[in-house]
Amino acid sequence: MDVLSTKDKALLLGNEAIVRGAIEAGIDVATTYPGTPSSEIADTFSKIARYYKSKGQEPGFYFQYSTNEKVAVEVAAAAAVSGLRALTCMKHVGLNVASDAFMTYMYVGCKGGHIIVTADDPSCHSSQNEQDNRYYAKFGNAPMLEPSNPHEAKEMVIEAFEISEELSLPILFRMTTRTSHIRGPVELGKINLKKKRGKFEKNPLMVTVPEVARKLHPVLLEKMERAERISEKSKFNFVEELGDKTGIITSGAPYNYVKEVVQELGIKCRILKLGMTNPMPRKMCIDFLKECDRVIVVEELEPFLEEQLKAMAYEEGIDTKIYGKGYGELSRLYEYDMDIVESTLRKFFGLKEKKEIKEPSVHAPPRPPVMCPGCPHRATYYAIKQVAPEGTIYPTDIGCYTLGKAPPLEMADFLLCMGSNVGTACGFSYATDQKVISFMGDSTFFHAGLPGIVNAVHHNHDCVIAVLDNRTTAMTGHQPHPGTEYDGMGNEAIMLKVEDVVKGLGVQHIEVVNPNNLKKTMEAFKRALNYKGTSVVVSKAPCALILPKSVTEGSFEIDQEKCTKCNVCIEKFGCPAFYRDGDQIKIDETLCNGCGVCTQVCEANAIRRRKK
Amino acid sequence: MKRRLIFAGVGGQGVLTEANILAKAFLAAGEKALTSEVHGMAQRGGSVVCTVCAGDVHSPLIADGSADAIISMEPVEALRYIKKLKEDGIVITDINPVIPPNVSLGESTYPDLGEVFNELSSRSKLIKIDALDIAKRAGNAITKNIVMLGALAGINILVIDKEKILQVVRENVPDKYVEMNERAFDMGYEAVKKFID
Numbered sequence A: 001m002d003v004l005s006t007k008d009k010a011l012l013l014g015n016e017a018i019v020r021g022a023i024e025a026g027i028d029v030a031t032t033y034p035g036t037p038s039s040e041i042a043d044t045f046s047k048i049a050r051y052y053k054s055k056g057q058e059p060g061f062y063f064q065y066s067t068n069e070k071v072a073v074e075v076a077a078a079a080a081v082s083g084l085r086a087l088t089c090m091k092h093v094g095l096n097v098a099s100d101a102f103m104t105y106m107y108v109g110c111k112g113g114h115i116i117v118t119a120d121d122p123s124c125h126s127s128q129n130e131q132d133n134r135y136y137a138k139f140g141n142a143p144m145l146e147p148s149n150p151h152e153a154k155e156m157v158i159e160a161f162e163i164s165e166e167l168s169l170p171i172l173f174r175m176t177t178r179t180s181h182i183r184g185p186v187e188l189g190k191i192n193l194k195k196k197r198g199k200f201e202k203n204p205l206m207v208t209v210p211e212v213a214r215k216l217h218p219v220l221l222e223k224m225e226r227a228e229r230i231s232e233k234s235k236f237n238f239v240e241e242l243g244d245k246t247g248i249i250t251s252g253a254p255y256n257y258v259k260e261v262v263q264e265l266g267i268k269c270r271i272l273k274l275g276m277t278n279p280m281p282r283k284m285c286i287d288f289l290k291e292c293d294r295v296i297v298v299e300e301l302e303p304f305l306e307e308q309l310k311a312m313a314y315e316e317g318i319d320t321k322i323y324g325k326g327y328g329e330l331s332r333l334y335e336y337d338m339d340i341v342e343s344t345l346r347k348f349f350g351l352k353e354k355k356e357i358k359e360p361s362v363h364a365p366p367r368p369p370v371m372c373p374g375c376p377h378r379a380t381y382y383a384i385k386q387v388a389p390e391g392t393i394y395p396t397d398i399g400c401y402t403l404g405k406a407p408p409l410e411m412a413d414f415l416l417c418m419g420s421n422v423g424t425a426c427g428f429s430y431a432t433d434q435k436v437i438s439f440m441g442d443s444t445f446f447h448a449g450l451p452g453i454v455n456a457v458h459h460n461h462d463c464v465i466a467v468l469d470n471r472t473t474a475m476t477g478h479q480p481h482p483g484t485e486y487d488g489m490g491n492e493a494i495m496l497k498v499e500d501v502v503k504g505l506g507v508q509h510i511e512v513v514n515p516n517n518l519k520k521t522m523e524a525f526k527r528a529l530n531y532k533g534t535s536v537v538v539s540k541a542p543c544a545l546i547l548p549k550s551v552t553e554g555s556f557e558i559d560q561e562k563c564t565k566c567n568v569c570i571e572k573f574g575c576p577a578f579y580r581d582g583d584q585i586k587i588d589e590t591l592c593n594g595c596g597v598c599t600q601v602c603e604a605n606a607i608r609r610r611k612k
Numbered sequence B: 001m002k003r004r005l006i007f008a009g010v011g012g013q014g015v016l017t018e019a020n021i022l023a024k025a026f027l028a029a030g031e032k033a034l035t036s037e038v039h040g041m042a043q044r045g046g047s048v049v050c051t052v053c054a055g056d057v058h059s060p061l062i063a064d065g066s067a068d069a070i071i072s073m074e075p076v077e078a079l080r081y082i083k084k085l086k087e088d089g090i091v092i093t094d095i096n097p098v099i100p101p102n103v104s105l106g107e108s109t110y111p112d113l114g115e116v117f118n119e120l121s122s123r124s125k126l127i128k129i130d131a132l133d134i135a136k137r138a139g140n141a142i143t144k145n146i147v148m149l150g151a152l153a154g155i156n157i158l159v160i161d162k163e164k165i166l167q168v169v170r171e172n173v174p175d176k177y178v179e180m181n182e183r184a185f186d187m188g189y190e191a192v193k194k195f196i197d
Helices: A014-024 A039-054 A069-081 A092-108 A134-140 A150-167 A210-233 A252-265 A282-290 A304-316 A338-348 A376-387 A400-405 A420-431 A442-458 A498-504 A518-530 A568-573 B015-028 B075-080 B113-123 B131-138 B141-154 B162-172 B175-191
Strands: A009-013 A029-032 A062-065 A086-091 A114-120 A171-176 A182-187 A238-251 A269-274 A276-278 A294-298 A321-323 A437-441 A463-469 A509-513 A534-540 A556-558 A578-581 A584-587 A607-609 B002-010 B033-037 B047-055 B067-072 B085-094 B125-129
Touching (some): A009 A150, A014 A039, A014 A086, A014 A182, A029 A069, A039 A062, A069 A086, A069 A114, A092 A210, A134 A276, A150 A171, A150 A210, A182 B015, A210 A276, A238 A282, A238 A304, A376 A518, A400 A437, A420 A463, A437 A442, A442 A498, A463 A498, A463 A518, A556 A584, B015 B033, B015 B047, B015 B141, B015 B162, B067 B075, B067 B141, B075 B085, B075 B113, B125 B141, B131 B175, B141 B162
Parallel strands (some): A029 A062, A029 A086, A086 A114, A437 A463
Antiparallel strands (some): A009 A182, A182 B033, A556 A607, A578 A584, B002 B047, B033 B047
């Protein structure tokens, strides 16, 4: 495993570099709820724990996939106030879930260092929005660090624990897709893992009743003043003098593009690179602004740095013009890349525009993500489509099943966030006369599904809640959850069954089906639709990608003599292993996962198991 | 020295593995290496691209017109990133199309392969190989990514030793598949020799 390398250098993913930093810094407790682009942080802790376990060794730290991000912060916060070093990682929208704990945790503070990693996703590569979580640092008064590359990420994690302990304040550690998912060389230090026990020392100031909160708020503001002094001296905030008085201020992933463009084009400038971005190093920024004739701020998403710099300039009476959002191609939308930064800097530094490269005259068809061949969700969707009346509303949720939005299934109508399927199903059932079938996965069920189900039952909302239980957290890379037999350390865990939980929640009509049996699944959903009130159908079959090869290897083929070209397999079922070859329909044997559900779809009985 | 390479393909074909092996080989050869990849959403079937930049570089992303080569496991995936290629750049592509489901559904069209190759060769030095067939002959279709990596090594633009890359291949595949992957690499390496001046 590269992250455990004993060499002096290794090629690590940004997310792996965070873990390396944590194990060099003596991490004690790591918690998470997985979410792209953060998932490999937690998965790497999990792999390390299982690796040591397989060698009969104690990992030296505790790791868990918590039920959701809020729980993850709470578990780690308790460890950190007991003096242990903790790290909690999540995707940007995960911090929305954790924000209730996060905001007040800043008042209480910690004893052992605690790093809260948020992995933002500019361009929404795999997210429902592209919110800029740097504002959480301002909102909650959390010191914030933002690395640009894997080596810096590792170094910053080590430093972040020190800062966190110096201030008794958790640190927000902001990654983006292009810092989490880039690989680069990391200089390695010594791994320092040793199991420690914390001690909780009682203190009435840790019980945030109003009287205490009023006392803690000024303490927090005072801590942030100290944090600013740390920021002024931080080695992660620095100026590069490259020959001229025109300035560029940047941080995170855009710094990489700025550096490359400046080097390629031989631009003479000065760069202020900010790694600790909350609080900003005010004096350093002011000095930089004063010594520049003009400045451009290159930051992705919102004008977080730009607005603070403009406020500083105003307060200090500095007339250096500050450019940012709206200049050149600098937008508040989407992630930046080399082309955006190059064209903007060409304009800013008065260089001639780059020669345009012409579009190809032949176009590649779009290739959006699709549900895999053999995916049990496809079977569930197909079965429901056969029995649900026209106009049925399908609220959906965060997970692979959102891919059911695409034709031919088109089984996703409304989506906000984790768990929103049930809450919105309740609303649709009241607001309309349409039938409602909502979808969520097993991991989502435990994360945020339960309160919505309780709400549905208590108010007797007439809706069918389909829990698509594929026995894993599939989309983020197959992590365990409370419904699986093992935990993130590879230890046996108590497996909660969705059907038992919903029974406990008071649901009266519960069915469990194997979606790969289409007929039985159709019947189950027919009964659920006829039931007046809240019903739950647990559609249970493992994700095709976690099944052993012995199960998925048997590929299917089409008997061309029997095939009537009715096209149901392609136009209604939509398994991506099917394709047209001239006037024949065929199954790509390298794609087929051998589920065989298509044999139930084909009325001509033309699909058969391929002979080995 | 700077090298900027784009690895393209379809989810499940092993694009990320292929790119990572090369990046590690650069590092082992004493060069700085950066990669960029996007994970998530579909585990299988979506368009996948991964960049590898090596040498005196800062950005893992590649500007239009500056990639030295595109190594693609599927013909239209090479086309998708062709704007990134520099003027005298090289495209190595497998010739076997993977038809996206939206094409089967009639929502978009997969262009005529001849036209795809014409467009590619009008903008690059195009090297087409039947990597799928080579991979099957090496032992398993799954080794196609290693065939492509061997082909890249075969065109002599990497300034790292073939043996260095092969060593990283060995370290990154399960023990029982080492021989098969070595074979795949060598067969890819040999397959492009006839294209070299």
